[in-house]
Amino acid sequence: MLQQGFWESPEARDVMRERARLTELLASWEELEREFEDVKVLFELAVEEDDEKVLSEVVARLKDLSTKVENEEIKLFLSERHDLSNAIVTIHAGAGGTEAQDWVEMLLRMYLRWAEKHGYRTRLIDLLPGEEAGIKSVTFMVEGPYAYGHLKAEAGIHRLVRISPFDASARRHTSFASVSVIPEVEDDIQIEIRPEDLRIETMRASGHGGQHVNKTESAVRITHIPTGLVVQCQNERSQHRNKAIALKILRARLYELERHKREEERQKLYGEKKEIAWGSQIRSYVLHPYRLIKDHRTGIEVGNIEAVLDGALDEFIHAYHLARAQGKLQDSSGAKG
Numbered sequence: 527m528l529q530q531g532f533w534e535s536p537e538a539r540d541v542m543r544e545r546a547r548l549t550e551l552l553a554s555w556e557e558l559e560r561e562f563e564d565v566k567v568l569f570e571l572a573v574e575e576d577d578e579k580v581l582s583e584v585v586a587r588l589k590d591l592s593t594k595v596e597n598e599e600i601k602l603f604l605s606e607r608h609d610l611s612n613a614i615v616t617i618h619a620g621a622g623g624t625e626a627q628d629w630v631e632m633l634l635r636m637y638l639r640w641a642e643k644h645g646y647r648t649r650l651i652d653l654l655p656g657e658e659a660g661i662k663s664v665t666f667m668v669e670g671p672y673a674y675g676h677l678k679a680e681a682g683i684h685r686l687v688r689i690s691p692f693d694a695s696a697r698r699h700t701s702f703a704s705v706s707v708i709p710e711v712e713d714d715i716q717i718e719i720r721p722e723d724l725r726i727e728t729m730r731a732s733g734h735g736g737q738h739v740n741k742t743e744s745a746v747r748i749t750h751i752p753t754g755l756v757v758q759c760q761n762e763r764s765q766h767r768n769k770a771i772a773l774k775i776l777r778a779r780l781y782e783l784e785r786h787k788r789e790e791e792r793q794k795l796y797g798e799k800k801e802i803a804w805g806s807q808i809r810s811y812v813l814h815p816y817r818l819i820k821d822h823r824t825g826i827e828v829g830n831i832e833a834v835l836d837g838a839l840d841e842f843i844h845a846y847h848l849a850r851a852q853g854k855l856q857d858s859s860g861a862k863g
Contacts, residue, residue, distance in 0.1 A: 550671075554598050561591055596844065601672060603847045608709035609675030613668040614651070614778055615707050619661070620683070622701030627660030629686045629701040632835060634664050637680070639837030646670040651771060652758045659692070665775070667710065674709040679846035680839070681707045682808030689814045698814055702807070708782040710774070717780045719773070725749040726769070731760040748772045755779055809842070811835075824849045 565587050572580035604610075617633050619626040641648045647669040654662040668677060683704050690699040711717070728743040745760035746768040757775045759768040809821045811831065819834050820827045824845040828834055834842075849855045 551598070551601060554601075558591065558594055558598065561587075561594075565591060597840075600676075600844050600847050603851045604672055604675035606675070608711070609678075610671055611674045611709035611711070612670070613674040613677045613707050614665065614710055614775055615668060615677060615680075615705065616663065616665045617661075618663045618704045618706075619656070620702035620704055622699065624656060624658045624660060624692050625686075625690055625699045626701040626703060627656030627658075627662055628692070629684075629703050630656075630661040630664060631659075632686075633684060633703055633705065634661065634666070636835050636837055636839070637668070637677075638666075640839045641668050641670075641673075641837075643837050644670070644676075646673055650761045651775065652760055674707065676843050677707045679843045680705050683806060685807040685810045687810065687812045687814065708778050711778045711781045717777050717784070719750070719777060719780070723751050725751060728765060744768055746772050748776055750776055750780065753780065753783060755783070821845065823855050 565584060568580060568587070569584045571577070572584055615637060617630045617637075619630045622629065638648055649667040649669065651665040651667060653664045656662050683702055686701045686703075688699065689696050693699065725748070727747045727749075729745045729747065730743055731745040744763060744765045745758065746765060747756065747758040748769070749756045755776060757772045757779065759772040759775070762768045762771065808823055809819065811819050811834075813831060817831050818827055818829055819831055821842050824842070826842055826845045828841060830838070846855070
């Protein structure tokens with residue numbers, strides 16, 4: 527820190543970001559301590575006056591306080607560099623045809639509802655509708671503190687088992703969808719994107735968006751030739767805006783690609799296993815013949831399927847981060863990672 531030019535360097539920005547994170551955590555815990563003292567005084571008053579109404583209020587406030595404490599405890603595990611960042615989430619339909627595309631639409635709604643419940647802003651980036659129903663693929667942004675830190679727990683393959691609403695014979699179908707989650711990286715991240723490495727195409731938007739979006743070539747597709755990465759944005763009315771967002775997502779994906787390469791090299795050196803193997807399911811949502819959602823990494827099982835599909839994901843997300851911190855994550859076969 528005493529070196530000349532340190533405070534103008536990327537390292538200084540990391541230090542200031544960490545300082546802000548710790549300051550916010552400290553303030554939150556101090557506020558929780560004050561709330562606890564208030565509830566304690568209220569409890570003593572209820573006992574002294576034998577007031578059941580006040581005692582009921584104490585129980586309700588303790589339940590609310592317990593939820594707040596749990597949320598703050600999870601934040602203690604979210605200390606990696608990009609955990610505070612916005613999240614870029616992409617969902618792709620896998621095996622299962624129309625069934626899988628309908629499953630993508632269900633997952634999209636689930637994550638949008640989760641974000642809404644937590645006060646996060648969401649922004650649709652790109653959407654490719656299914657041919658008959660549902661969505662083939664969708665990319666959206668979740669904006670707010672710790673969005674990436676929380677949602678990285680959702681990256682992997684999600685499996686759905688149910689009686690198909692698209693099957694006239696009412697047979698049971700299994701569908702798969704992949705969820706990828708990457709952080710929105712800052713512009714100061716040193717990822718070189720050379721203009722000659724890009725192939726930029728414009729086209730008419732294919733999704734919903736009104737007359738304007740379908741009559742003008744506002745959609746932008748960018749191919750990064752050296753890696754083959756392709757990003758597309760069509761949700762904005764302006765071609766310039768779509769291009770800017772597509773470049774931002776490309777930068778984030780190139781950063782994530784480089785990070786994965788370094789992680790793979792580190793794992794080869796130290797003989798470590800990946801926590802989540804791409805192509806293996808992390809969670810199963812069974813609607814028939816019984817009703818149960820099970821996370822294969824943590825063993826958490828939830829029977830209230832409607833609540834989960836309506837965004838009640840915290841139990842799974844919290845269990846993931848706790849198991850990860852304790853080194854108890856399992857892969858899909860049950861082996862610890």
